[in-house]
Amino acid sequence: MLWTEKYRPQKLDDVLGNKKAIEEIEKWVESWEHGEPKKCILLIGPPGTGKTTLAHLIAVFFSDHIELNASDKRSFDIITNTIGEASASTSLFGKGKKLIILDEVDGLHGNEDRGGIRAINNIIKKGHHPMIMMANDPYSKRITSLKSKCQVITLRKVHTNSIVALLKRICVKEGIQFEEHVLRTLGKRSNGDLRSAINDLQVIAQGKNSITSKDLEIISEKDNINNIFDSVRTVLKSKNPKRIKNALRLESEPGFILEQITENIPREYEKPEEIEKAYDMVAEADMYLGRAFHTRHYGYWKYTYDLMGVGVALAKDETYKKFSRYASSTFYSKLSRNRGKRDLRDRVATKMGEKMHTSRKVAIEQFPYFEIMFEPEDLARDLADFFELDDAEVKQFRKRKIKKRKTKKVSKSKTKVNRTNSSPTKVSRKTKLSSKVTKKVDKNDFPEDSKSGNEKGNNKDHSSKSSSKDNGGSGKSEMKNKGDSGKSESKDNGKQVSLFSFK
């Protein structure tokens, strides 16, 4: 169960803070109970200050209540019908009227909720019904016409001390040991939003016996992700520049925000024209990111924000009246899922770049050709040696392991290899020796090779196969050792500095 529900005040007296506002509301309720109609109430206050709680608490004094909030459509017709019904069916047994609760009236949308405000104004004019409305933004244009006709009650942010005190009470009830400063941090961080403070507490404390400052680390991250998706939703659902600009006030990097908006464009927008237009905007926003990075003139970021925010928002013809499941950019999941692959790629590219005097990027551009060159066993082996790639790194270019070097003087080379293997400390000497062996073999091969033609390939393949059968065991260990030596060398090169050819 959500603690915000579990610990929701049950009486008006339990509501934290805003005592004057509560008194005002109580008076309002009393008048209605005595059959004296009063103006509608417009409750204005930041999130988590108890607007909805108050509305629900006073609902018990009425026969029943009807609630419409932002997740419902609230066009002229819908509001008129719903409320008309409510008025027609006055309860037979109740003390009187039904209470109408309209949540988030400043969120009434121009297109979607066409005429919503007009419908509300009609009801206010008639004045038959007790109605309570809630809004976050006192300066919202949408509620200016309402403000003059309603009894406006402003709720202030809940004081940090009150929040901390409540959090303490919850901890005690839940049997959680706490460090005072943790609750204080939660309280401060919530910035007067009691709901988020309780939610945060539940996130870090549920199912535990105690909470420490270490636990705080979890929620700051989670908080951020929540925020970014709220912002993405605003960008994709709204067309109001002010709201969008506000929503983009995030702590995340603009590049990250851009990535998340981009990801969800096709999840929200359906018409190809809209997707194209929106993408034009993010692409342009991205250009300014690049410019800001290269020139270090971060003033360009404002264009990024406007283009990816307002620009994307205006790309839609109309707001979609659907629920869209947003997702975090698959780019990041692909990045992390393929970390191993990319690490391998970069490692290989670094090694090759050092040998070929290029950056990793240029080396990677040449990879496709090396994939082809790594097909024939002999060339693959030589290239792997040249670039000092170990078995794992060779996988960048070919799936199969490179077959063991063919050795014509089987008995001799076998003993040599074995002897060197038995002394693992002399790694460098071993590689020297084994390369001597290969030189001999190469010399033997050469005249044959240069004859050219298909014969060459077949021959090689055949002979190397047979040789690998001949001494498979020693071959494996040889490869292993080579891998080790390769690794130790790569550490030295890890500085990224290639002092040209220290060979």
Added chain:
Amino acid sequence: MNRPWVEKYRPQTLDEVVGQEHILQRLKQYVNEESMPNLMFTGPAGVGKTTTAIALAKAMLGEYWKQNFLELNASDARGIDTVRKDIKNFCRLKAVGAPFRIIFLDEVDNMTKDAQHALRREMEMYTKTSSFVLSCNYSSKIIDPIQSRCAIFRFTPIKGHHVIQRLEKIAKTENIQYTAGALESIVYFAEGDLRRAVNILQSTASMGAEITEEHVHDVVSKAKPKDVRRIVNMALDGDFMGSRDLLREVMVVQGTSGEDMITQVYQEVSKMAMDDLIGSDEYINLVEHIGEYDFRIREGANPRIQLESLLTKFLPKEKAD
């Protein structure tokens, strides 16, 4: 032992470098005078900037060139601090056995402006003991103060006959058979990039048979960024999500560069136009967009975002209305 031919046949002296005569003349003068200003080599990939720098160092510094030559890659060395530290450590010591020391800093255009300003200070500080050779693809990305401190040499794409000369020489030394048409098609695909030309030659040779036009085509199509046709076709069919996902797969996992991708998209589109799969109006419209995105990518935008945006241009529009 076999080596990559790009290394095996890398020109070791200034005389062996092909295709940049006007530049080489000047450089040889510097060698004769035993002094040189700071240099900047600009030009596309694979035209010999690094090769020339190394050959110049050998000619200039003589026997002890290795000790007096520092090669750094600006895009791999993590951050300007690494670069500065390495430069500092290297420049602190006087040249031994050579008139001065040479620092070759590759891909300077990948450095941020801040880093470039820092680099400028290093260049000033060590003018007495060292000379800098900088290389970049686009000199427009280099801050003016650095440009004004360098003699700028613009390397041009290597001309076809030079590429062929080089390939013939390699083929002869390696004792491989080839047809004239094969070399010409390598020239066509390499677009003046000798490194790519040599790599195509060696990959074709590694397939074992004679080097023919057909085999070269095989290699080039194998080496092309994969799946680009599928990506484009999915977008043309209106499956944007599928197309975008595949694009990300190719770019993130295979690490194909944005430049390669967009070149390939262009080639696919022009092929489609030649085969009458798309109308000429649509073709030229797409080319306009491709050109614009190509420019943006080279200017430093995020290639993946730009390419994703390009894909939206392929989506069928009329049906939706």
